[in-house]
Amino acid sequence: MFHVTAKLDKSTPIRIGITPGNVFTHCCRSGEEVPVNLAAVLQNKHFTPGRFYAGTTLEDGSTVQIPITDRNVRNFCIACGKEIEVDLSDFEGDEDFDVYTDEVLCDECAEELEEDDDDE
């Protein structure tokens, strides 16, 4: 799962998963929160870093909203578990990409996989 990271205070960075239920934007007229299907936004090349938010409710009941930018989205490599930075703009217009379900490989693991392919 892709997630955004942010530091609420100096010590506690939090992660908010990018899931179908928690991505939204603000209506440009009323400022109201509007749910967004980020997968469709990316496929239609309408992704603007910082315009969409991932939100969550904390244990104390307060809510946090983090803008999804081109610098704060991360995912874990499915092979080694390393956290890697992802720029969602790279996937704009990619019909095979689903931001809610796709998994990623870090550069090293992708390279290793390629080498394995060459052996066959």
Ligand SMILES: [Zn+2]
């Ligand atoms: Zn890896």
